[in-house]
Amino acid sequence: MSSMLVEGGAGVLAEDAPAKINLHLHVTGRRPDGYHLLDSLVVFAGAADRVTAAPGEGLTLALEGPEAGGLAAEPDNLVLRAARLLAEAAGRDLPGVALRLEKRLPVASGIGGGSADAAAALRLLDRFWGLGLGEARLRELALRLGADVPVCLASRPALMQGIGEVLAPAPALPGFGLVLANPRVAVATPGVFRARQGGFSSPAALPEGWTDAAGLAAGLLALRNDLEPPAITLCPPVAEVLAALRALPGALMARMSGSGATCFALFPDAEAAAQAAGMLPADWWRWGGAAHHG
Ligand SMILES: C[C@@](CO)(OP(=O)(O)O)[C@H](O)COP(=O)(O)OP(=O)(O)OC[C@H]1O[C@@H](n2ccc(N)nc2=O)[C@H](O)[C@@H]1O
Ligand SMILES: Nc1ncnc2c1ncn2[C@@H]1O[C@H](COP(=O)(O)OP(=O)(O)O)[C@@H](O)[C@H]1O
Missing domain, CATH: 3.30.230.10 (Ribosomal Protein S5; domain 2)
Known part of the structure; x- marks a missing residue:
């Protein structure tokens, strides 16, 4: 955009x-x-x-x-x-x-x-x-x-x-909502890469597209963020944020983004996401709305 x-x-x-x-x-x-x-x-x-x-x-x-x-x-x-x-x-x-x-x-x-x-x-x-x-x-x-x-x-x-x-280009994406939440702890990217343990992953085998948000969420649940475990070790509040996102009504799945500490949850639409974001602790940075399709 x-x-x-x-x-x-x-x-x-x-x-x-x-x-x-x-x-x-x-x-x-x-x-x-x-x-x-x-x-x-x-x-x-x-x-x-x-x-x-x-x-x-x-x-x-x-x-x-x-x-x-x-x-x-x-x-x-x-x-x-x-x-x-x-x-x-x-x-x-x-x-x-x-x-x-x-x-x-x-x-x-x-x-x-x-x-x-x-x-x-x-x-x-x-x-x-x-x-x-x-x-x-x-x-x-x-x-x-x-x-x-x-x-x-x-x-x-x-x-x-x-x-x-x-x-x-990404596979064809359906409309969906996103909630973003950050516990207000800054995490430095190099440290998270350094703290990663184990070998390397294969690239994801992605379909040509998904037709609805539930299908996208199911597809994503078969994948992961390899930086999530080391980020949780360095910054334990990330686990709390993930638990809170997963407990939101209507949340389809939740995961950390990048090297953290912000996590996201996927919702069927922007309205559900905007409403759910307001239920998270007020001392976190939080946002709910539409994913931008460019
Ligand atoms: C992890 C990711 C995933 O999208 O997101 P963020 O957590 O930054 O949002 C990015 O790859 C971050 O990209 P960016 O933040 O631009 O990284 P850079 O400034 O280029 O690099 C910062 C440091 O991160 C590590 N780094 C970054 C990117 C990469 N592919 N491999 C790395 O090992 C290196 O230690 C590098 O010195
Ligand atoms: N305009 C900027 N906004 C954010 N960070 C900046 C900016 N300019 C320089 N920085 C530096 O870049 C680092 C990475 O910032 P940011 O892109 O927000 O994080 P991340 O890569 O984890 O998503 C910050 O720690 C900060 O020191």
Whole structure:
């Protein structure tokens, strides 16, 4: 999804940065450089950050929104890194830009908020500066910002392999609802990969598609997130979140996303999900609504 909006003032552009959900995540191998090979069906939720660009002096970034506090001590925000990388790739002087990040997704939580912000910044500035670099070039730049950034560039359901750079269209998906919940504990991705024990998994054998949410849930239950056991060891509240999600009325299945600690539950529709999210503990970050089909 890339909603390019002209907001108010002249030349002010905005892009949403939707949360990424790994419906399954199999760790299938490890590269000599230590990065892990993955097999993951990725979808996007209506929950999103938002990046805005306006004419300005030099390159600046203002942080706002309910989760901005999680980035206060961040020395090099991914939005600025994306902007610098794009400017370098353009190879010429570019007009100044005042960027704003409205942070709604919890930081370091397995739903790729930082990756989504970086991808949104690439899309936004490619247009703002009129570069027209094209999808292939943007994808190459995206990978240099993080393994999860290429999939976030299109923000459409995808089957993700390699370390995140091999993308294929997802099987046909039915409409469904999602609840997301995070116990407000940040989990660092490298530590979870390091704590993983045992061998490697096979890639999932996926059908051409599913016709309803119950079928999708049944299919997903035969798969797993290989990072869930090590994340629970490092962050025991993840187990509590999973139990709470599974106990919600109408929940079809629940699992952790990415390297955690955010977990998701699948629902037959967005309304059931939105209603169920309100039943979770108020001190957790929680969201319920539609999966975004791009
Ligand atoms: C685990 C996943 C699954 O979608 O999601 P998150 O938990 O981040 O949301 C991603 O692969 C995370 O991608 P991303 O967060 O962009 O990772 P990067 O910044 O590139 O890498 C952070 C660190 O994670 C480990 N890493 C990451 C990706 C990968 N395929 N293998 C790895 O081993 C490496 O230790 C790396 O140094
Ligand atoms: N705009 C940003 N939003 C979130 N995290 C950021 C951002 N810029 C830099 N980071 C750094 O990237 C790390 C990973 O963030 P995030 O993508 O939210 O987590 P995850 O990869 O677990 O889903 C954070 O710990 C933070 O230090």
